[in-house]
Amino acid sequence: MGVLLTSCSAPSPTPAPRPKVAVTTQIKQLLPATVSNKTAWSEDIYQAFTHQKLETSVSNLCSVIAIAGQESNFNADAPVAGLPHIAWQEIDRRAAALHIPAFVVRTALSVTSPTGKSYAERLDHVRSERELSDIYDDLINTVPLGQQLLGRFNPIHTGGPMQVSIAFAEQHAENYPYKKGNSIRKEVLSQRGGVYFGALHLLGYPANYTVPLYRFADYNAGWYASRNAAFQAAVAYLSGVPLVLDGDLINYQDDKPSQTELAIRSIGFTLQLSQQNIHQQLMLGQSIAFEQSPLWKQVFAAADKKRGQRWPHERLPGITLQSPKISRNLTTAWFAQRVNQRYQNCLLQSRRE
Structure with a gap:
């Protein structure tokens, strides 16, 4: 639909x-x-x-x-500035973690690759993520050391x-x-x-945002990050526990409860929800269904009552962007606002036609 x-x-x-x-x-x-x-x-x-x-x-x-x-x-x-340096840094980092001497890596990458050029030469002149991804794929498929360094997983994650x-x-x-x-x-x-x-x-994905700005933030931070950041802000307001408003409601790395979950537990008696119920409902945090959960409704009802007015249900996540390609202090909010400027220019263009 x-x-x-x-x-x-x-x-x-x-x-x-x-x-x-x-x-x-x-x-x-x-x-x-x-x-x-x-x-x-x-x-x-x-x-x-x-x-x-x-x-x-x-x-x-x-x-x-x-x-x-x-x-x-x-x-x-698109070309990426400084990509050869970024590529070599990644290889050197992985080699160091495996205690492989740098000269061994350089020797292995001096061999001829399927393009007719050595891997080192291709890395020295790589200009785009597509080219770098192809180099990594060739390394994984044809060079034993490449498999050891990259573990059969291409480190290019976006493109x-x-x-x-x-x-x-x-x-x-x-x-x-x-x-x-x-x-x-x-x-x-x-x-x-x-x-x-x-x-x-x-x-x-369906989202109840009032303006596309929050969807642009989600594009950078993950589905429903802007909605979940608003929920986290309400939890912090009610519990008095400072929280990182990143949109991640549960700990996806291990079974330990997230800071958001712990903060909700501290007010769980007021919300009349058990720890098990809290966790189960937070598991809905990557779907629209979370907005129909008792946890969502009770947290916002309590925040509305304490504040004396409706608590916002959308908020730009507070995330600092991390990437070898980023040399400035950029955030998800910055990204969303830049995209929104382009979006507004596009709307303006539509009215001129």
Whole structure:
């Protein structure tokens, strides 16, 4: 069904699909003037919406366009500044962890790779994540030391024109409409695959947000992160326990209770919920169903009463972005706001047409 970007009291009927030519023509008009090959971009965006049955509203189209502009400036194989240094750092870090001397690594990577160039030469001149992913795949498949260093797992975790998580794409590849070729990884790093999974990551889940800004934050931090951050803020307000408002309600690394769960336990008697009930309901934190749970309703009811007015149900997560590609102090809020600027520019462009 179509995905709505605003909250509503009852589901609206899904509009009838518009003719392809009308949609692709509009996409071309909405794309920034600097985008080359608008025909290819409009086709890939149209196909992503069609196969996922997403509503081709101006808001939805502009949302995808804004993300692609922010993440890659509409370049499916965008160059990454300083990528050779980043690549060597990752290899050296893994070698050091395994106590493999640097000269052994350099010797192993001086051999000729399937392209005819040595691995070292390819690493020295790598310019994009797609190229680096190919190098890592070749290392894993042909060099014993490569398997030892990388453990048969390519360390490139995101990529493509919308910087989609490879793991996310692999988890949602069942209905992917194109031939997968060698791997979903290679599809994500292509324009068509990156757009397909990017649109899915952005619009492929129901959310009761009042404005797309929070969906943009979720794109960076994970589904429902903005909703869950608001819930965490309410828990902190009620319990007096400072919490990191990151949208992660439970501990996904081990069985230890998260700080959010511990804070809720401290007011569990007031909420009339057992520890078991609290944990079970927090497990719903990555779905829309969490908003129907007694835990959600009672926490917000208590926060509303204590505050004397409605507690917000959406909030930009407080997350500092971490990546070898990031050299500045950036946050999820910064990302969402930058995307929102592009989104607003796109809406403005639609009114000019």
